[in-house]
Amino acid sequence: MRTSNFPLQTLKEVPADAEIASHRLMLRAGLIRKLAAGLYTWQPLGLRVLRKVERIVREEMDRAGALEVLMPAVQPAELWEESGRWEKYGAELLRLKDRHQREFCFGPTHEEIITDLARNELRSYRQLPINYYQIQTKFRDEIRPRFGVMRAREFLMKDAYSFHIDQDSLAATYDQMHATYCRIFERCGLDYRPVAADTGSIGGSGSHEFHVLADSGEDAIAFSTESDYAANVELAEAVAPAAAAPAPTGDMRLVDTPDARTIAELVEQFDQPIEKTIKTLIVVADDSVDAGLIALLLRGDHELNAIKAEKLPGVAEPLQMASEEQIRAAVGAGPGSLGPVDLALPMIVDRAAAVCSDFSAGANTDGKHLFGINWGRDVALPDVADLRNVVEGDPSPDGRGTLTIARGIEVGHIFQLGRKYSDAMQATVLDENGKQVTMTMGCYGIGVSRVVGAAIEQHNDEQGIVWPTAIAPFQLALVPMQMKKSERVRDAAEKLYADLQAAGIEVLFDDRDARPGVMFADIELIGIPHRVVVGERGLDKGEVEYRGRRDSENRMLPLDGFVDFIRQQVSEAIGA
RNA sequence: CGGGGUAUAGCGCAGUCUGGUAGCGCGCCUGCUUUGGGAGCAGGAUGUGGCAGGUUCAAAUCCUGUCGUCCCGACCA
Numbered sequence A: 001m002r003t004s005n006f007p008l009q010t011l012k013e014v015p016a017d018a019e020i021a022s023h024r025l026m027l028r029a030g031l032i033r034k035l036a037a038g039l040y041t042w043q044p045l046g047l048r049v050l051r052k053v054e055r056i057v058r059e060e061m062d063r064a065g066a067l068e069v070l071m072p073a074v075q076p077a078e079l080w081e082e083s084g085r086w087e088k089y090g091a092e093l094l095r096l097k098d099r100h101q102r103e104f105c106f107g108p109t110h111e112e113i114i115t116d117l118a119r120n121e122l123r124s125y126r127q128l129p130i131n132y133y134q135i136q137t138k139f140r141d142e143i144r145p146r147f148g149v150m151r152a153r154e155f156l157m158k159d160a161y162s163f164h165i166d167q168d169s170l171a172a173t174y175d176q177m178h179a180t181y182c183r184i185f186e187r188c189g190l191d192y193r194p195v196a197a198d199t200g201s202i203g204g205s206g207s208h209e210f211h212v213l214a215d216s217g218e219d220a221i222a223f224s225t226e227s228d229y230a231a232n233v234e235l236a237e238a239v240a241p242a243a244a245a246p247a248p249t250g251d252m253r254l255v256d257t258p259d260a261r262t263i264a265e266l267v268e269q270f271d272q273p274i275e276k277t278i279k280t281l282i283v284v285a286d287d288s289v290d291a292g293l294i295a296l297l298l299r300g301d302h303e304l305n306a307i308k309a310e311k312l313p314g315v316a317e318p319l320q321m322a323s324e325e326q327i328r329a330a331v332g333a334g335p336g337s338l339g340p341v342d343l344a345l346p347m348i349v350d351r352a353a354a355v356c357s358d359f360s361a362g363a364n365t366d367g368k369h370l371f372g373i374n375w376g377r378d379v380a381l382p383d384v385a386d387l388r389n390v391v392e393g394d395p396s397p398d399g400r401g402t403l404t405i406a407r408g409i410e411v412g413h414i415f416q417l418g419r420k421y422s423d424a425m426q427a428t429v430l431d432e433n434g435k436q437v438t439m440t441m442g443c444y445g446i447g448v449s450r451v452v453g454a455a456i457e458q459h460n461d462e463q464g465i466v467w468p469t470a471i472a473p474f475q476l477a478l479v480p481m482q483m484k485k486s487e488r489v490r491d492a493a494e495k496l497y498a499d500l501q502a503a504g505i506e507v508l509f510d511d512r513d514a515r516p517g518v519m520f521a522d523i524e525l526i527g528i529p530h531r532v533v534v535g536e537r538g539l540d541k542g543e544v545e546y547r548g549r550r551d552s553e554n555r556m557l558p559l560d561g562f563v564d565f566i567r568q569q570v571s572e573a574i575g576a
Numbered sequence B: 001c002g003g004g005g006u007a008u009a010g011c012g013c014a015g016u017c018u019g020g021u022a023g024c025g026c027g028c029c030u031g032c033u034u035u036g037g038g039a040g041c042a043g044g045a046u047g048u049g050g051c052a053g054g055u056u057c058a059a060a061u062c063c064u065g066u067c068g069u070c071c072c073g074a075c076c077a
Helices: A021-028 A044-063 A077-083 A111-121 A167-187 A263-270 A306-310 A324-331 A420-424 A448-458 A487-502 A516-525 A562-574
Strands: A032-036 A039-042 A074-076 A094-097 A103-106 A130-139 A154-164 A192-196 A207-213 A219-224 A230-232 A253-256 A278-284 A293-299 A347-350 A359-365 A368-373 A383-385 A403-418 A428-430 A436-438 A440-447 A476-480 A507-509 A530-534 A543-548 A555-558
Touching: A021 A032, A021 A448, A039 A044, A044 A130, A044 A154, A044 A167, A044 A448, A074 A077, A077 A103, A077 A111, A077 A420, A111 A130, A111 A154, A111 A420, A111 A440, A154 A167, A154 A448, A167 A192, A167 A207, A167 A403, A167 A440, A192 A219, A192 A403, A207 A219, A207 A448, A263 A368, A278 A324, A278 A359, A293 A324, A403 A420, A403 A448, A420 A440, A440 A448, A476 A487, A476 A516, A487 A507, A487 A530, A487 A562, A530 A562, A543 A562, A555 A562
Parallel strands: A192 A230, A293 A347, A347 A383, A476 A507, A476 A530
Antiparallel strands: A032 A039, A074 A103, A094 A103, A130 A154, A154 A440, A192 A207, A207 A403, A219 A230, A219 A403, A253 A368, A278 A293, A359 A368, A403 A440, A428 A436, A530 A543, A543 A555
């Protein structure tokens, strides 16, 4: 491809609304342009990258024996009503009406559609297992689209759905998909981790997210230092401390704390160690609790984990913090002065907080705290549960090593669905005894467009994008020096271009009549992994100048063997 | 959904307080000179000032409404 036919729509200045590196660079490099909030046009250069990721995904899914289909993006409401999700999905589901006032939605996912297909097409256990996939545009009306293609409303997704006669078969396909995903992200040149994820209310025995590690990631991931344990912080278990609470060392006393409404203020003003403070969070309870509210007790330096909390018996789902009015009505004191002693509400205490001794907490009277509180002596120990987010240094739940926390971008998610949809939609087959059996399902997603953003997030520098070769829009940039002036340079460049193309190299020939600085800057910005410069200087010695995108120096290489050299570089990088 | 910004040329921005009919940089077009790290000179094009009302002799500027868009929050005692 020649830049004269393939304009580089690069920008020196960035549109002001780009926050993170990938978004900025995608705009500056001209990969995408915004149409509206969360909606982007992929320009030719960006689309080449998207298609490369797509191709890798497709090749690996095919290799795993999955079958490609293409389902409609627009879906009739009836199927969603059947699964119950027309009601439950909420505002993220973009709903439409056709000219006959029939209701549809723009698909955010395709469980209903594939389940409908399966119940119509699959009759016998002999047709199982089967794994369908598609690569298609999805729409989710995100509360707050941001970060360019990372959290767009319209995005490209590979979604797959498998159908099985039993759980064992599902587990086998699930494991295979796990391995396939590893191959895909490996091939894309990404530093990623499979991470145990929330299985939610659906049940089933497994779910993994695949995260690309990057500081700008929206999710926090906990890893073991010693084992391959990895879990989303949302899910990672904070294991119970082995040691029991130490014995009390002093009496409980009531202290006036008029200016301490937060744990931070309490620690600051009264010199209390933060790990010897307990905070009391009041949340709304479900119908089973007469008081209407429940108190959750955590150490002052720990954070409540909302997902863990809303699974507790008695706690309303979704988790909802009580209002100040509700708290005053129930306790007689405001937030900032709450504590477990003489609290007339059901309480649940976090495992770590349950082994605190001589701790301080609110006295349930405005402006007063109790210091030197001890469980058992001053207040009965309530029910104990895991309520908090794990923190760096916590023991790993598998008993090996401690946890470190890193940030990740979720690019894939695999899920053992079980029979949630097949039950709701009566997707059955006949088993070997001629009996009707509800199929068991798995589903497997990859955010194809998000992978592009995540790759940039992980691979960029001052100059711009640094593509992994496997997903780069071009493998090599050919930059001639003063080609308009020098016949010799032109001939050499044209010949090299032809030879490279003949060798199957994806080469971008910068044949613009631009200054060298402009060409170099553009090629670096758009992240082409390899660059060759042809100029009078080198030709005198029969050489060209090579530079890898990550290199800091040029290398002079003989023009003769250059095609072989680059072919080798490329094939090593893409593992072909 | 709550709070806060912002809306002026393709992009980045100034002008708004103190009303007088729009400007800078980059980019774009033409010509000449230039060409090994984002060139120089000369000339040129581009704006219903988000939209709708209102106040005024006069509105980018003041007032009201509205749409878009961005950020923060929706996790805490």
